[in-house]
Every structure is written in structure tokens, then in C-alpha cells.
Amino acid sequence: MVSEYEKTRLANIKRNQELLVSLGIDSPLLEPKEKPRKKNPVVKKRKLPESTLNDGESLPPTKAQRGEVSDSAPASSVRRSTRNAGKLVDYKKEIIKDSPIPVAYSSGVKTSENTGPMGREDGPRKYDPKTYGSIPGIEVGTWWETRQGCSADSIHAPWVGGISGGKQGAYSVALSGGYDDDVDLGYAFTYTGSGGRDLKGTKAAPKNLRTAPQSSDQTFENTFNKMLLRSCELKKPVRVIRGFKSRSKYAPAEGYRYDGLYRVEKAWLGKGNNPKGYMVCKFAFKRLPGQPPLLVRDEDEPGKLESIDYEETDNKIDKEDSPPKEGNPE
DNA sequence: GGGCCCGCAGGG
DNA sequence: CCCTGCGGGCCC
Numbered sequence: 001m002v003s004e005y006e007k008t009r010l011a012n013i014k015r016n017q018e019l020l021v022s023l024g025i026d027s028p029l030l031e032p033k034e035k036p037r038k039k040n041p042v043v044k045k046r047k048l049p050e051s052t053l054n055d056g057e058s059l060p061p062t063k064a065q066r067g068e069v070s071d072s073a074p075a076s077s078v079r080r081s082t083r084n085a086g087k088l089v090d091y092k093k094e095i096i097k098d099s100p101i102p103v104a105y106s107s108g109v110k111t112s113e114n115t116g117p118m119g120r121e122d123g124p125r126k127y128d129p130k131t132y133g134s135i136p137g138i139e140v141g142t143w144w145e146t147r148q149g150c151s152a153d154s155i156h157a158p159w160v161g162g163i164s165g166g167k168q169g170a171y172s173v174a175l176s177g178g179y180d181d182d183v184d185l186g187y188a189f190t191y192t193g194s195g196g197r198d199l200k201g202t203k204a205a206p207k208n209l210r211t212a213p214q215s216s217d218q219t220f221e222n223t224f225n226k227m228l229l230r231s232c233e234l235k236k237p238v239r240v241i242r243g244f245k246s247r248s249k250y251a252p253a254e255g256y257r258y259d260g261l262y263r264v265e266k267a268w269l270g271k272g273n274n275p276k277g278y279m280v281c282k283f284a285f286k287r288l289p290g291q292p293p294l295l296v297r298d299e300d301e302p303g304k305l306e307s308i309d310y311e312e313t314d315n316k317i318d319k320e321d322s323p324p325k326e327g328n329p330e
Numbered sequence: 331g332g333g334c335c336c337g338c339a340g341g342g
Numbered sequence: 343c344c345c346t347g348c349g350g351g352c353c354c
Binding site: 105146147148159160161162163173174175176177178179191192194195197199200209210211222223224243246286 | 345346347348349350
């Protein structure tokens with residue numbers, strides 16, 4: 001028998017998908033023009049800048065990721081984290097040299113010479129991440145090994161948090177598959193807000209976590225959810241990165257990739273995918289037109305990337321303005 | 331692989 | 343100075 005959790009998950013996925021369709025986000029106009037089968041895939045070849053990610057030569061062995069730990073092996077040659085769980089290609093050896101993926105110039109590792117507030121490896125950040133829209137010099141499709149790198153290049157500032165923003169809405173979000181009822185169609189996706197997790201524990205049993213399972217309802221009072229709501233109202237562009245933990249075929253197998261600008265088309269409250277059905281804030285995003293095509297993993301050859309070009313739609317979605325409905329799946 | 335715990339960036 | 347958070351390294 002199917003678990004309750006699974007039932008909710010499937011119901012939510014169905015609902016989220018229907019929502020995207022109802023918003024016109026999954027319209028036929030968003031179907032691939034033509035599958036770029038094998039022949040001459042339209043990918044940008046781009047050579048990695050010399051200075052980048054080469055066996056950590058730019059990373060002083062004295063200062064590794066955490067304090068004084070690990071001078072035994074440079075982080076770039078030994079990989080232990082689950083980040084590589086689904087990895088089918090060695091990015092460093094196979095892909096980077098001849099890659100469709102622009103690899104960021106910052107490896108995002110702080111050094112002793114770089115203790116400044118902006119955190120870039122070779123100096124302060126060039127641009128303020130607290131801006132709406134694109135960051136000069138960072139192309140769509142740029143890839144980093146860690147969130148730290150995204151932060152250093154101003155694409156998505158927080159090292160952990162999924163949402164970054166200010167008074168006029170979110171600057172950026174990270175898709176990392178933290179909520180498995182979210183739907184990712186590439187050019188559109190649903191996203192779940194923040195909050196409702198028990199990060200601190202109780203006085204008796206204190207915790208100090210960065211993420212945790214859902215244990216209460218989310219609300220739009222939450223700072224981050226409020227930001228995304230604001231984005232929806234003001235239609236500001238939001239930078240989107242996809243991470244390896246997302247199970248979507250539009251997500252990179254490893255690391256994090258900047259996939260360009262999206263807009264929040266709708267915000268609503270719905271039942272979450274958690275066992276107890278705690279409410280979560282949901283958001284529907286749509287990619288802005290006029291950007292480079294997304295990369296997608298080939299389902300037959302999962303290690304391989306193709307870029308898919310889509311027809312662009314006008315954003316007809318501005319059929320004013322059905323207020324967010326209470327979510328009630330089922 | 332799971333659990334733990336931590337630094338860090340940002341907003342208020 | 344308080345809080346949060348879709349990381350990530352490390353130890354088991």
C-alpha cells in the first residue's frame with residue numbers, strides 16, 4: 001500500500017503541475033522547438049580560465065574550508081561529500097576542459113589575504129549580490145562546485161539559505177530539492193518557502209541546525225516568504241541557481257549552476273509534503289524570455305548534457321490578478 | 331550512509 | 343546583537 005506521505009506527495013505534484021499549466025507556464029509554446037538529438041548540439045564550448053579550480057594551486061593549503069582542519073589533502077582533489085552522490089562525470093577531468101558550462105572564476109574559498117566582507121577569493125566581490133537582475137560578467141549557465149562559490153560571485157549570497165532578498169523582493173533563490181513535491185519544468189517551477197522547521201530544539205534538548213524536517217506551518221510572515229511574495233507583487237526578476245540535490249533533469253549532476261532570471265508568477269499557501277500536512281508557502285516561477293537555453297540532462301545518457309532551445313512566449317501571464325487561493329490539495 | 335555540529339552571510 | 347537558513351565537512 002502506498003504510504004500517506006507518498007499519496008500527499010503525488011497529489012501535490014499533480015496539483016503543482018496543474019497550477020503551472022493553468023498559469024500558461026506549460027503551454028505548448030514552451031515545448032522544445034526540436035530535439036537537438038546528437039547532431040551538433042548547440043552548446044557553447046568554453047575553456048576554463050587557467051587560474052580556476054586546477055588542483056587547488058590557488059588554494060593555500062593552510063586555509064581549508066573549516067578553520068585549521070585538513071591540511072592533509074586539498075579539498076579539490078579529495079571529494080568526500082554527498083555532493084558527488086549522483087555524479088557520473090568527473091567535472092574536473094572530463095568536462096571542465098571542454099565544457100558547455102562556464103565555470104566560475106571564483107572557487108569561493110576564502111583565504112587569509114581575503115578576509116574582507118565581500119568574500120571573493122581574489123579580492124572583494126565585484127558586485128553587490130543585493131541587486132535585482134543579472135550580475136555583470138556572470139553568464140547564465142555558470143557553474144560552481146559549492147554554494148560558497150555562488151556567494152563569492154554575487155549570484156546567491158547565503159551559504160545555506162535558499163532565499164536571498166530585500167524589501168523589494170528576492171534577489172535570488174536556490175533549488176536544491178529540499179521539498180520533494182516541487183515541480184521543475186525547467187522554464188517554470190514551483191518552489192517552497194522557508195520556516196516551519198525546528199532548528200533550535202528545546203531548552204532541554206537544544207539543537208543548532210541549519211536545516212531540519214518540517215515541524216510546523218509556514219506563513220507569509222516569515223521574512224523570506226514575505227520577500228518572495230513581494231517579488232510576486234512587484235514582478236522583479238529573481239536569479240535562480242539549481243543544485244545537484246534537486247532531482248530534476250534540469251539540475252546539474254554536481255555542484256550549482258546559475259540558470260538565469262525568473263519571475264514569481266504566483267504565491268499561495270498549500271499543504272506540504274510532510275507527513276503531518278503542515279502548511280507551506282508555495283511559489284510558481286517562470287523564466288524570463290531572451291536568455292540562453294537551459295541545459296538538460298539526457299535521460300538515455302545521464303552523464304551528458306544537451307542544451308534545449310525553446311520558443312519564447314510573451315509573458316501573457318499578466319491576466320490580472322487572481323488572488324492567491326488557499327491551497328487545498330485533494 | 332547517517333548524524334552531528336559548525337562557520338558564515340544576510341535581514342531586522 | 344538577535345535571528346534564520348534547500349551546506350558541507352567529519353566522524354562514526
